[in-house]
Each structure stands twice: as structure tokens, then as C-alpha cells.
Amino acid sequence: MTRSWWGWGNVENAVTGDERAALTKRIGTLMPSADLTVHEPPEVSDLDLPDPRVTPPQALADLCSADRTDRAAHAHGKAFRDVVRNLLGEVRNPPDLVVHPRTEADVVDVLDWATKANIAVIPFGGGSSVVGGIEPRFDGPAVSLDLGKLDQVLEIDRTSRAARIQAGVLGPALEDQLREHDLTLRHFPQSFEFSSLGGWLATRAGGHFATLYTHIDDLVESMRVVTPSGISESRRLPGSGAGPSPDRMFLGSEGTLGVITQAWMRLQDRPKWRANASVHFDDYAAAVNCTRAIAQSGLYPTNCRLLDPVEAFINAGTSSAGGVLVLAFESADHPVDAWLARALELCRDHSGAVQEQTKASENWRSSFLRMPYQRDALATQSMIAETFETACTWNRFDELKAAVTAAANDAMRTVGVTGVVTCRFTHVYPDGPAPYFGIYAAGRWGATLSQWDDIKVAVSEALANAGGTITHHHAVGRDHRPWYDRQRPDPFAAALRAAKSALDPAGILNPGVLL
Numbered sequence: 001m002t003r004s005w006w007g008w009g010n011v012e013n014a015v016t017g018d019e020r021a022a023l024t025k026r027i028g029t030l031m032p033s034a035d036l037t038v039h040e041p042p043e044v045s046d047l048d049l050p051d052p053r054v055t056p057p058q059a060l061a062d063l064c065s066a067d068r069t070d071r072a073a074h075a076h077g078k079a080f081r082d083v084v085r086n087l088l089g090e091v092r093n094p095p096d097l098v099v100h101p102r103t104e105a106d107v108v109d110v111l112d113w114a115t116k117a118n119i120a121v122i123p124f125g126g127g128s129s130v131v132g133g134i135e136p137r138f139d140g141p142a143v144s145l146d147l148g149k150l151d152q153v154l155e156i157d158r159t160s161r162a163a164r165i166q167a168g169v170l171g172p173a174l175e176d177q178l179r180e181h182d183l184t185l186r187h188f189p190q191s192f193e194f195s196s197l198g199g200w201l202a203t204r205a206g207g208h209f210a211t212l213y214t215h216i217d218d219l220v221e222s223m224r225v226v227t228p229s230g231i232s233e234s235r236r237l238p239g240s241g242a243g244p245s246p247d248r249m250f251l252g253s254e255g256t257l258g259v260i261t262q263a264w265m266r267l268q269d270r271p272k273w274r275a276n277a278s279v280h281f282d283d284y285a286a287a288v289n290c291t292r293a294i295a296q297s298g299l300y301p302t303n304c305r306l307l308d309p310v311e312a313f314i315n316a317g318t319s320s321a322g323g324v325l326v327l328a329f330e331s332a333d334h335p336v337d338a339w340l341a342r343a344l345e346l347c348r349d350h351s352g353a354v355q356e357q358t359k360a361s362e363n364w365r366s367s368f369l370r371m372p373y374q375r376d377a378l379a380t381q382s383m384i385a386e387t388f389e390t391a392c393t394w395n396r397f398d399e400l401k402a403a404v405t406a407a408a409n410d411a412m413r414t415v416g417v418t419g420v421v422t423c424r425f426t427h428v429y430p431d432g433p434a435p436y437f438g439i440y441a442a443g444r445w446g447a448t449l450s451q452w453d454d455i456k457v458a459v460s461e462a463l464a465n466a467g468g469t470i471t472h473h474h475a476v477g478r479d480h481r482p483w484y485d486r487q488r489p490d491p492f493a494a495a496l497r498a499a500k501s502a503l504d505p506a507g508i509l510n511p512g513v514l515l
């Protein structure tokens with residue numbers, strides 16, 4: 001398999017042939033005026049990349065690559081705006097070098113060199129950031145520190161059900177190593193295949209399960225982090241009340257405070273029992289109330305994904321006036337039919353129609369995995385296809401959804417595109433949902449980047465004003481800074497700045513992110 005330098009995943013898995021034709025037909029039906037001409041990506045040899053401005057010391061030369069494809073592939077993350085810039089050949093500020101450390105000692109040496117030479121270092125796991133988190137969006141030299149060679153499960157503690165794992169391992173290689181022990185981390189973000197443990201920890205990633213243990217925050221027992229001021233390693237503990245948590249400081253630090261090299265992670269037994277169903281609603285408000293009732297019931301489904309009617313139509317191929325709730329339960333220990341039965345009782349109480357023979361759940365799963373590839377195919381056809389996400393308390397949700405949808409529709413009108421807004425819940429908590437919005441609009445080739453940027457500003461303002469967070473699990477990066485800066489309390493911002501100057505006095509680590 002060959003990793004795509006410009007888009008999601010492997011070149012061999014890109015959308016082509018019948019799948020491309022079917023996608024084009026579906027979009028053409030929804031948006032008859034769309035110009036869906038395919039624009040092929042440029043070759044790396046066609047890109048006008050600036051020459052590297054730095055030369056590594058002899059001792060690190062072996063780890064460093066100035067290869068054009070390597071630099072281009074580390075220049076942007078994998079958001080729609082990254083993919084579009086790549087398609088347009090706009091790779092203006094790639095890292096000067098890509099550094100591939102083989103050991104933690106290499107990481108220490110790279111940080112020492114970069115601190116002395118005043119070179120920015122951007123930690124890079126899988127490069128799946130969708131918030132400009134790995135992009136050298138500043139003047140001055142930068143290296144991308146690709147941790148991909150640190151990819152081993154080093155130790156398993158079967159008794160405590162935990163493992164010491166190197167941070168650069170990508171999802172599939174991690175699960176392969178744990179499967180031999182009949183264990184799993186059970187953390188499955190949509191980007192699972194091409195994102196790393198270190199990236200998950202650094203961005204506080206959310207897995208695709210809807211409740212309980214799905215956030216990486218809850219799965220970490222201790223972390224080892226190389227900072228320019230020394231190595232920080234927390235004690236392995238199942239819980240601790242000893243002051244503020246060192247792990248909590250590094251979780252979500254997005255490469256600004258240190259490089260996570262390994263972590264002890266809490267594991268789970270592999271699930272054996274599963275039950276699922278989907279439920280159709282005629283009325284979206286009833287569907288939301290039902291989802292809230294389930295979230296507050298103590299049943300804790302593994303999947304509890306409410307798709308609004310547009311989302312259900314576009315991504316699950318199902319028509320339903322009030323939306324579809326995809327429900328699932330699983331356990332490694334006991335059958336879960338009783339839990340599903342009780343959840344379905346709640347659905348019926350809220351006028352939901354349970355679909356016994358439905359394919360919505362399966363359709364949803366397969367389209368979930370193909371979505372990033374399809375997003376890229378649409379980007380080559382002048383479509384704007386991007387998502388954004390938030391979380392809010394239940395009492396604010398109706399207003400937030402209405403405000404965001406209105407802002408998106410207004411912004412689409414202003415930038416002159418026709419499109420739709422979709423919404424699903426990725427996670428549900430007893431006190432609120434995490435709504436995940438999608439925008440699909442017919443843009444104009446060459447203009448989709450600025451069109452999307454305008455829409456993104458409008459919806460981010462709406463989210464912030466409606467009391468949501470600027471991100472529930474996609475992180476802050478560079479793109480969410482204006483709203484993050486408004487959202488965080490000032491004394492906290494001051495404390496974060498102080499932590500940064502203590503750990504990274506030269507300010508070389510991922511400048512522009514978070515601070």
C-alpha cells in the first residue's frame with residue numbers, strides 16, 4: 001500500500017470507478033447545478049517546494065529526510081482545507097526536514113539540537129490533524145518529528161490489564177500486538193487506521209463508542225514525555241488524589257509542552273457479546289428526547305448515534321422524517337440483550353419505530369469508514385465537504401442546533417454555494433450530547449478553500465455564542481485558536497503560558513498551537 005501524500009489513507013483505496021460514478025450520481029441528484037468535473041491532484045514533482053533551510057548535525061543526519069514527498073506529506077494535516085490546498089499545489093511552507101527518531105534518546109537529541117539552533121519542532125504521529133496542528137504556519141525553520149518508528153507494545157501487565165506502549169504506533173499495528181494477548185485498547189476514532197497513540201493523547205481524542213470508556217483520557221494510566229527541560233514520567237496508578245494530575249497537563253497539550261514517547265494504557269478484554277438495532281422517528285424533537293433518556297438511564301450503550309434526517313439520508317441511505325437512532329451494546333463479560341431491550345422500551349415510549357430487519361446500522365458503519373476517502377473524491381470535484389463538532393448541555397442543544405444550521409445556511413448563501421447541513425451525535429453524556437455537523441455544498445473550483453473558510457468562521461461564531469465548545473474531540477491546533485482563546489479562563493491561560501515557558505523555555509515546540 002502507498003500512503004497518499006495529498007489526501008486520506010492509501011492511494012489504492014481511493015474512490016474510483018463505480019464508487020466514484022455512484023457518488024457523482026448521488027450528489028448530482030441532490031445538487032443538479034453542481035459542476036462535478038474531476039480535478040486530478042498534482043504530482044509531488046510539480047510542487048514548488050522551498051529548499052530546506054537547516055542542516056542537521058552529523059550525529060542526527062541519519063534520522064533526517066529532505067525527501068520532497070516526505071516533506072510534502074508532512075506539510076498539512078488531513079482536514080478538507082488541507083486536502084484542497086494540496087490539490088491546488090499550494091504547499092508553501094513544508095517542514096525543512098522530516099526527522100524519524102528510532103529511540104527516545106534520539107528524541108532527546110533532536111530537542112537539544114533544535115533548542116540550541118532555534119528550530120521549531122512539530123511532533124507528528126499519523127498526521128491526521130484536522131485543525132492545522134502539524135503545519136509549520138509561521139516564519140522560520142521547522143522540523144517535523146515523525147514518531148512512526150516508535151511503534152511497539154513494550155510490556156503487558158496482565159494482572160492489572162495494562163500495557164506500556166510506544167507513542168508512534170498507529171491504530172491497526174497497536175491492536176494487532178494486543179490481539180495476541182486477547183486484549184484491546186478499544187479506542188477507535190474514525191481516523192484509527194492512520195492516527196497514533198501519541199496523537200490521540202496529545203489531542204484528547206474520542207473513540208467511536210458513544211458512552212463510557214471511549215476517550216483516550218480515561219484509558220491512560222501514566223505517561224512519559226520528553227520536554228526540552230527534562231523527562232516527565234508519571235507513576236502508574238489506577239487513580240490518585242495527589243494534587244493536579246501530571247497526565248492531565250500533557251493530555252491535550254498538542255505537542256506544545258513535550259513529546260509523548262510512551263504511555264501505560266488501560267486495556268480491556270475483547271468484547272464477545274453484542275446486540276444492536278436502529279430506531280426511526282417521525283419527529284426530531286422526540287428523537288432527541290429519547291436519546292437524552294437513554295443517556296440518562298445508566299444503560300451506557302456503546303453506540304447511541306442519533307442521525308438527523310439529512311444525515312440519515314446522505315450517510316446511511318435511509319429516509320426518516322425525524323431521524324434515525326443507531327443503538328448498540330457490547331460486553332466482554334455478559335450478554336447485553338436485556339440492556340438493548342430496555343433501551344428499545346425507552347424508544348417506544350418516545351414514539352420510535354424499532355427496525356428489526358434494518359440495514360441502517362451496517363450502512364452507517366461501512367459509509368463511516370469510506371467517508372474520508374469520499375470526502376477527498378468530492379474535494380476533487382469542487383464540492384465543499386467538511387465536518388465540525390462540539391458539545392453542549394442538553395438544555396442548550398435545540399438552540400445551538402438551530403443557530404448553527406442558520407449560520408451555515410446564511411454563510412453558504414453569502415459565499416454563493418448551495419448545500420446541506422447534517423448533524424449526528426458522536427457521543428452522549430447524561431448532561432449533554434456531542435453534536436457533529438457536516439456541510440456538503442457545491443463550490444467553485446479554485447474557490448472552495450475561501451468559501452469553506454468563511455463558512456467555518458460563521459459556524460464557529462454560532463457555536464461559541466450558543467455556549468458550545470469550539471471542539472469536543474478534534475483539538476484546537478491553529479484553526480480553532482480564536483475561539484479557544486475566548487473560551488478558556490484568563491488565569492488558566494496564564495498558567496498554561498507559565499507551564500510552557502518552564503518546559504520549553506526556547507519556545508520551539510509547535511509554535512502557534514494553543515498559545
Ligand SMILES: Cc1cc2nc3c(=O)[nH]c(=O)nc-3n(C[C@H](O)[C@H](O)[C@H](O)COP(=O)(O)OP(=O)(O)OC[C@H]3O[C@@H](n4cnc5c(N)ncnc54)[C@H](O)[C@@H]3O)c2cc1C
Pocket residue numbers: 008077078079122123124125126127128129130133134147167168188189190191194195196197198199200201202203204205206207208253254255256258259260261372473474475477510513
Ligand atoms: C477522517 C478523519 C477522521 C477523524 N476522526 C476522529 C475521531 O473519530 N476522533 C477524534 O478524536 N479525532 C478524529 N480525527 C482527528 C485526528 O485523527 C485526531 O486528532 C488524532 O488524535 C490525531 O492523531 P495523529 O497521530 O494523526 O496526530 P497528528 O495529526 O500527527 O498530530 C496531532 C497533534 O498532536 C501532536 N502530537 C502528535 N503526536 C505527538 C506526540 N507523540 N507527542 C506530543 N504531541 C504529539 C501534534 O504535534 C499535533 O499537534 C479525525 C481526522 C480525520 C482526518
